[in-house]
Structure formats: C-alpha cells, structure tokens
Amino acid sequence: MSAKNNREPKQRILEAAISLFAQKGFASVGVREIAKESDVNIAMISYYYKGKVGILKAVLEEFFERYCQMLRDAVEEGKSSEESIRVLINHIVDFLRGNTELAIVAYNELPIDLPELAALKAEKITQMIGIMSGLIRRFGLDHEDTRLLGMIGPSLISMVFMNFRIKPILRNVFKVEFNDAYYNEFSETIATLFLNGVNGVVAMKQKQSRKKP
Amino acid sequence: MSAKNNREPKQRILEAAISLFAQKGFASVGVREIAKESDVNIAMISYYYKGKVGILKAVLEEFFERYCQMLRDAVEEGKSSEESIRVLINHIVDFLRGNTELAIVAYNELPIDLPELAALKAEKITQMIGIMSGLIRRFGLDHEDTRLLGMIGPSLISMVFMNFRIKPILRNVFKVEFNDAYYNEFSETIATLFLNGVNGVVAMKQKQSRKKP
Numbered sequence: 001m002s003a004k005n006n007r008e009p010k011q012r013i014l015e016a017a018i019s020l021f022a023q024k025g026f027a028s029v030g031v032r033e034i035a036k037e038s039d040v041n042i043a044m045i046s047y048y049y050k051g052k053v054g055i056l057k058a059v060l061e062e063f064f065e066r067y068c069q070m071l072r073d074a075v076e077e078g079k080s081s082e083e084s085i086r087v088l089i090n091h092i093v094d095f096l097r098g099n100t101e102l103a104i105v106a107y108n109e110l111p112i113d114l115p116e117l118a119a120l121k122a123e124k125i126t127q128m129i130g131i132m133s134g135l136i137r138r139f140g141l142d143h144e145d146t147r148l149l150g151m152i153g154p155s156l157i158s159m160v161f162m163n164f165r166i167k168p169i170l171r172n173v174f175k176v177e178f179n180d181a182y183y184n185e186f187s188e189t190i191a192t193l194f195l196n197g198v199n200g201v202v203a204m205k206q207k208q209s210r211k212k213p
Numbered sequence: 214m215s216a217k218n219n220r221e222p223k224q225r226i227l228e229a230a231i232s233l234f235a236q237k238g239f240a241s242v243g244v245r246e247i248a249k250e251s252d253v254n255i256a257m258i259s260y261y262y263k264g265k266v267g268i269l270k271a272v273l274e275e276f277f278e279r280y281c282q283m284l285r286d287a288v289e290e291g292k293s294s295e296e297s298i299r300v301l302i303n304h305i306v307d308f309l310r311g312n313t314e315l316a317i318v319a320y321n322e323l324p325i326d327l328p329e330l331a332a333l334k335a336e337k338i339t340q341m342i343g344i345m346s347g348l349i350r351r352f353g354l355d356h357e358d359t360r361l362l363g364m365i366g367p368s369l370i371s372m373v374f375m376n377f378r379i380k381p382i383l384r385n386v387f388k389v390e391f392n393d394a395y396y397n398e399f400s401e402t403i404a405t406l407f408l409n410g411v412n413g414v415v416a417m418k419q420k421q422s423r424k425k426p
Contacts, residue, residue: 025325028240108321111378112238125386147395150387151376151402158375159368165324166367173338174363182360189364192417193410200409201402 010048012038017055022101026056026109053116056109060117063106064124070095071131081138082195088135089160089191093183096164107161129153140202148205152198159190223261225251230268235314239269239322266329269322273330276319277337283308284344294351295408301348302373302404306396309377320374342366353415365414369407 007015016038020029031052035042049055074088096103110121132153133146141148163170163186170176220228229251233242244265248255262268287301309316323334345366346359354361376383376399383389 025238025240027238111381113381121382122385125382129386146387147389147398148402150383150389151399152406154375154379155372155403155406158371162367162371163364168324168326169334169338170363172335173342174359176360176363185360186364188417189361189414190368192413193365193368194406195410196413197406197408197410200405204401204405 009040009044013040013045018101018105021105057117059105063102068127075131075135084135085195086191089187092160093187100164139198156194222253222257226253226258231314231318234318270330272318276315281340288344288348297348298408299404303400305373306400313377352411372403
C-alpha cells in the first residue's frame with residue numbers, strides 16, 4: 001500500500017483535487033480525473049462531496065477558515081497597528097509557502113460565479129472584511145468609508161498573492177531563489193510598502209476633508 | 214445581417230474568444246464553442262489562429278502591446294516619478310475599464326504554463342520589466358536590486374487588477390457603484406498608496422545599507 005493510500009479517501013480526494021485545480025483550473029478538471037488521481041471509486045466523490053463543486057466548496061471553507069484565523073491572530077494580540085500588519089503578512093506568507101496550491105485555487109476561483117458557492121463566499125468575505133476593517137481603521141480611516149476599505153484591503157491581499165502566482169516568472173526573469181532569506185525580505189518589503197502606503201492615504205484623506213466646507 | 218457579422222471573421226473570432234475565456238476560463242472553452250459564438254466555420258479558426266492557443270497568443274500580444282505603450286507613455290513624457298506613477302495608474306484604470314475581459318484573460322492565463330506561449334511571455338515580460346524598472350529606480354532603489362523590483366513592480370499591477378477581478382464582491386459587499394467618481398478616487402488612492410509605499414521601502418533599504426559595515 002502506498003503512502004497515498006494510507007490516508008482517508010475523503011482527504012485523498014481533496015488533496016488530488018486541489019493539485020489538479022491548481023494546475024489546470026477548476027473548470028477543466030473532471031470528477032473522473034479526480035477519482036483516478038486519488039485512487040477512489042467515482043461514487044465516493046458523490047458520497048463525500050456531492051461532486052466537483054462540493055470539493056471546491058471544501059477548499060474555500062478551509063482557505064477562509066485559516067485565513068480568518070490569521071487575521072484574528074494578528075489583530076487580537078494587543079499589538080500596535082504596525083505590528084499587527086507585520087505579523088499578518090508574515091503569517092500569510094508562511095501559509096502561502098506551505099499551502100500554495102490550496103491558496104491559488106481559492107484565489108483563482110474567487111471571481112467565478114457559481115450559485116452554489118455564493119452564500120459561502122458572501123458570508124466568509126463579510127467576516128474577513130469585518131476583521132480586516134477593524135485593523136485598517138486603526139490607521140485613522142473613516143469608519144463609514146467602506147468604499148475606501150474595499151480599495152485598500154484587497155490591495156494588501158493581492159500584493160502577497162501575486163508573488164506566488166508568478167513564481168515561474170520571478171524565477172526565470174528575476175533569478176529569484178525562493179528561500180527563507182527571500183521570503184523574510186519579501187514580507188518586510190510588502191509590510192513596509194503597505195504601512196507607508198496606508199499612512200499616505202490617511203494623510204491625503206485628512207487633507208481633503210479639511211478642505212471641504 | 215447583424216452588427217456582429219459586419220466585422221471581419223478574424224476580429225469576430227477574437228472577440229468571441231475573449232468573452233468566453235473571461236467567463237469560463239481558457240481551459241474549459243472549446244474551438245467549436247468559439248466558432249458557434251463568432252458565427253464562423255471552425256476551419257476559419259485554424260486558418261486565422263492555428264487553434265485555441267493561437268487565439269490566446271493574440272490576446273496576450275494585444276494586451277502586452279497596449280500595456281507596454283501605457284508604460285512608455287507614462288515614463289517618456291519628462292514627468293517627475295510621482296507624476297509618472299499617477300499617469301500610469303490612470304491609464305491602466307482607463308484601459309481596464311474599457312477592456313476588462315481582455316485584461317482579465319491575460320492576467321488569469323499569465324501563470325499557466327503553455328510551451329507555445331513561453332517565448333512570447335518571456336519577451337514581453339522582460340520588456341515590461343525594463344520600462345517599469347526604469348520608473349521604479351527613479352525612486353532611488355539600487356540599480357542592481359532586481360529581486361526588489363520583482364517584489365514592487367508586480368505589486369502595483371496586482372493592486373489595480375484585483376479591483377477588477379472582484380467587482381461582483383465590491384458591488385455586493387461594499388455597495389460600490391462603478392462610476393467615474395469611484396474610479397477617480399480609486400486611481401488616486403492606489404497611486405498614493407504605492408508612492409508612499411515605495412518611498413517607505415527606499416527609506417528602509419537606505420537605513421539598512423547604512424547599518425552594514
């Protein structure tokens with residue numbers, strides 16, 4: 001029996017599906033392929049996940065749960081807003097290094113409109129935004145300004161994810177070696193960029209609101 | 214004859230394919246579907262594009278050409294580095310508003326490893342990086358530090374694109390109305406975030422290099 005077969009079928013299906021979705025995209029992977037790759041009967045996929053969309057739902061649930069936990073950990077430890085952002089980015093980078101395929105699948109499928117996932121996405125994203133908003137507001141942004149939070153929050157996430165999406169390009173064109181030293185510098189750079197950036201936006205908004213009558 | 218049929222078959226194929234790729238992802242769209250949607254015989258797709266990958270190649274070529282032109286326009290007009298970044302972000306936002314599907318297809322397919330597109334991607338990305346590097350270096354970053362450019366350059370692109378990728382979320386959760394006022398504020402906010410962010414990174418790097426023996 002291979003190491004693969006020692007794990008529970010439910011987990012094997014999930015892992016095989018994440019790998020296939022990450023490589024080929026959700027839409028172009030069939031349940032047959034997932035069954036073959038995870039060495040289970042195709043009926044097992046229906047039994048555990050009710051099909052392909054059910055697996056994607058499990059992927060998104062795991063992703064959001066871990067992501068929200070990182071957000072809560074960063075916010076709730078009584079740190080300054082600067083420390084919170086630095087801790088958060090370190091945790092996201094560590095998470096992405098250890099779970100690149102899971103994260104890439106969740107990130108890529110986020111904009112895809114599947115009615116079965118709409119409720120889950122709306123709930124989790126609202127939850128994420130709640131925590132993220134609390135953090136960003138501590139920089140002095142207007143509490144009511146959700147429009148601005150919708151510009152700034154996703155920009156932080158996208159900066160970190162982008163690096164993992166274009167790894168082959170960074171490796172080939174920028175000759176990057178993806179080791180601990182690189183990721184330490186990356187986390188520090190993105191945190192510094194974001195922190196100085198948000199402070200700049202806050203200053204701009206305060207200046208603009210002083211100008212208003 | 215419908216308005217659709219007034220255009221040349223080659224252009225009709227491209228437009229139908231962009232729409233289908235943007236909605237369903239490149240991998241899950243078939244040539245038959247593109248032929249049907251563009252109202253041409255399937256043989257025409259082979260004739261003009263040598264198949265589905267050829268269409269994606271045309272999409273990437275158009276995207277990169279227009280993108281590099283925006284970069285050159287922003288850099289070459291003798292503006293300050295701050296003005297250049299603001300002009301660049303305004304142009305990218307306008308471009309994305311007018312060509313959302315084209316841009317989303319190019320952005321989504323960028324990490325996908327198709328051997329037929331590797332040479333094109335490497336060439337265009339190197340070209341983009343050349344122009345972008347010139348711009349970012351004017352902020353005072355080390356000329357040799359390509360690693361850092363590979364962190365900062367893509368972060369700018371990702372911040373702008375993210376907003377277009379998650380439009381349904383922004384519309385539903387943040388109640389955003391995508392009008393001129395919104396996009397003016399968005400361009401200004403991202404430019405301010407990026408400019409202050411890069412200046413912060415430069416200051417951090419200078420501080421660190423002074424500490425070295």
